[in-house]
Amino acid sequence: MAVIAPTDFRKRKERRKWQGRAFFVLCLLAITVALGMLLVLLIYIGMKGWSHVNWSFISSFPSRHPDEAGIQSALLGSVYLVIIAGIVSFVLGVGAAVYLEEYAGRNRFARIAQINIANLAGVPSIVYGILGLEIFVRSMGLGKSLLAGGFTLALLILPIIIISAQEAIRAVPPSIREGGYALGASRWQTIWNLVLPQAFSGILTGVILSVSRAIGETAPLIVIGALTFVPFSPDGPLSRFSALPIQIFNWTARPQAGFQEAAAAGIIVLLIVLLGMNALAVILRNRLENRS
Amino acid sequence: MEEQANSHDRSEAPRPRNRRMWHGVPLERVIGFFLFLCAAVSVLTTIGIVAVLVWEAAQFFGEISFFDFITGTKWTPLFASKHFGVLALVAGTVQTAIGAMIVALPLGLLSAIFMSEYAPNRIRGLVKPVLEVLAGIPTIVYGFFALLFITPLLRDVSGGISVFNGLSASIVMGIMILPMVSSLSEDAMRAVPRSLREGAYALGATKLEVSTQVVIPAALSGIVASFILAMSRAIGETMIVTIAAGQNPNFTLNPLVPIETMTAFIVQVSQGDSPTGTLEFKTIFAVALTLFVFTLFMNLLSQYIVARFREAYE
Known part of the structure; x- marks a missing residue:
């Protein structure tokens, strides 16, 4: 670096200080814009849809008249989808996590599975829809049913569930396992009675967060053939179905202002459900942290 | 591992x-x-x-000839005169994804610097979860917001913008992927050891200089990886572009006119009544394969960058 005269140094110091402050303001501005956008989005949707949210909106079937249109079948569809997807992905995800953490060791299959899971998490959701259409709807003959939709969503959230369950299992200290083995318990007895109970809150938190992601998924359900107009409640796992995001999509695409309000109201219901599930996850996590 | x-x-x-x-x-x-x-x-x-x-x-x-598919610029599989040039859809996808990055990159990186270098722990503990809420909002909600809030706003500014346009979708998609950029970049920046910063401060550096000349270079692999992952996410995003960007496969990078992305095309065919087994229906698999190759490549690239260029301290 060139030698700088003292007066220059002072000048440059002033300038650098000034630049530093300007940069701080810039950073502050960026985060304000990001948070401000969230605020604008919520306020806009609230203003547009709040007057539309009431009991008859939740308990009515869709209608050609925006004022009478409701979300009962869509909401029920979403609930059933989430129950199916939640159960399937919970069993498969925790099973896979236990296998990878406790059984597989360093074998080649485990390494491949681990890399594979990381990559699956980055596959676009619409591609899962195409997989579901080919495997569940067509090959397995489930048709465009709740079961096909639930299975598709289960595969979609499986990588996230496996990763979070692995973290929860890994957080259980080895001494717990050693204690189990010292008492003569077998590997599975140790896992079932000692490891899983310790990891359970963490696993459940991950499952709830993943499932709340599944509720908002739209694209894969469109691909496997969810209906946009369902004037009946689903009556079994093979029933055709709609889902809350699908209904919102359908209303958004219509030109009438009334349907746009209905869409906003649907979004409010969707966000409240998501918020509730996330709050549940946070409460569970806090309880876990307090206990240990 | x-x-x-x-x-x-x-x-x-x-x-x-x-x-x-x-x-x-x-x-x-x-x-x-x-x-x-x-x-x-x-x-x-x-x-x-x-x-x-x-x-x-x-x-x-x-x-359909594979060569025509990857070099053609006209995409009209649902019309009487059929053309299968996927570049029209790729152009739409790339345009919206790059537009989203132009929004998310500076905002995300500056937010990450704010949280990692400036914010006291209390503020950070408050801001970070709120930012994560942005990431948790379903994309259908963003699509609604883009079409009914951002687009009318843009059209108020300039009458030459179509109802469906890439710009509106890009802006909103940028907001959607912003938390991904900021959160992953921040993790990378916080992993840079304190001693490096302290060394620079001891030499009289300002926070700006420490951030841009010490922390960012040290965390660069993580930051670049977060950009690529966010870009991959934007390429695979479906609902925002389907709702706000249109269903007109134009081979253009003009963000003011209607376009169609690969994902939006798959939705369009899925919603339509093309029977399974027809050529129209099979196009979605060719398009989905193209999409899958794009995102897989970017995901692998980001993993490679993290593995290869990570500056490991301590």
């Missing part, structure tokens, strides 16, 4: 003492096999995705 494997050494686990049997097979083995099957499902998912896409796309390319 090696670290995980070392956390508790499985070789020390004693032989199963559980003698319970299940149809003549030790229960322990049955359970082990069941757990293996669970893990196998995730591998089978990948195999299934690749097999389905390649198999159906191969049938499509039996009828």
Whole structure:
């Protein structure tokens, strides 16, 4: 670096200080814009849809008249989808996590599975829809049913569930396992009675967060053939179905202002459900942290 | 991965003492096999995705020349005069994804710097979860917001903008992927050891200089990886572009006119009444394969960058 005269140094110091402050303001501005956008989005949707949210909106079937249109079948569809997807992905995800953490060791299959899971998490959701259409709807003959939709969503959230369950299992200290083995318990007895109970809150938190992601998924359900107009409640796992995001999509695409309000109201219901599930996850996590 | 494997050494686990049997097979083995099957499902998912896409796309390319597909710029598979130039859809996808990055990159990086270098812990603890809310909002909600709030706003500014346009979708998609950029970049920046910063401060550097000349270079691999992952996410995003960007496959980078992305086309065909087995229907597999290749490449690239260029301190 060139030698700088003292007066220059002072000048440059002033300038650098000034630049530093300007940069701080810039950073502050960026985060304000990001948070401000969230605020604008919520306020806009609230203003547009709040007057539309009431009991008859939740308990009515869709209608050609925006004022009478409701979300009962869509909401029920979403609930059933989430129950199916939640159960399937919970069993498969925790099973896979236990296998990878406790059984597989360093074998080649485990390494491949681990890399594979990381990559699956980055596959676009619409591609899962195409997989579901080919495997569940067509090959397995489930048709465009709740079961096909639930299975598709289960595969979609499986990588996230496996990763979070692995973290929860890994957080259980080895001494717990050693204690189990010292008492003569077998590997599975140790896992079932000692490891899983310790990891359970963490696993459940991950499952709830993943499932709340599944509720908002739209694209894969469109691909496997969810209906946009369902004037009946689903009556079994093979029933055709709609889902809350699908209904919102359908209303958004219509030109009438009334349907746009209905869409906003649907979004409010969707966000409240998501918020509730996330709050549940946070409460569970806090309880876990307090206990240990 | 090696670290995980070392956390508790499985070789020390004693032989199963559980003698319970299940149809003549030790229960322990049955359970082990069941757990293996669970893990196998995730591998089978990948195999299934690749097999389905390649198999159906191969049938499509039996009828349509692969060369025309990847070099053509006219996309009209649903019209009487059919053209299958996927570049029209790729242009729409790339345009919206790059537009989203132009929004998310500076905002995300500056937010990350704010949280990692400036914010006191209390503020950070408050802001970070709120930012994560942005990431958790379903994309259908963003699509609604883009079409009914951002687009009218843009059209107030300039009348020359179409109702469906890439710009509105890009802006909103940028907001959607912003938390991904900021959160992953921040993690990378916080992993830079304090001593590096302190050394620079001791030499009289300002926070700006420390951030841009010490922390960002040290965390660069993580930051670049977060950009690529966010870009991959933007390419695969469906609902925002379907709702706000239109269904007109234009081979253009003009963000003010209607376009169509690869994902939006798949939705368009899925919603339509093309019977399965027709050529129109098979196009979605060829398009999905293209999309899958794009995102897979970017995901692998980001993993490679993290593995290869990570500056490991301590």
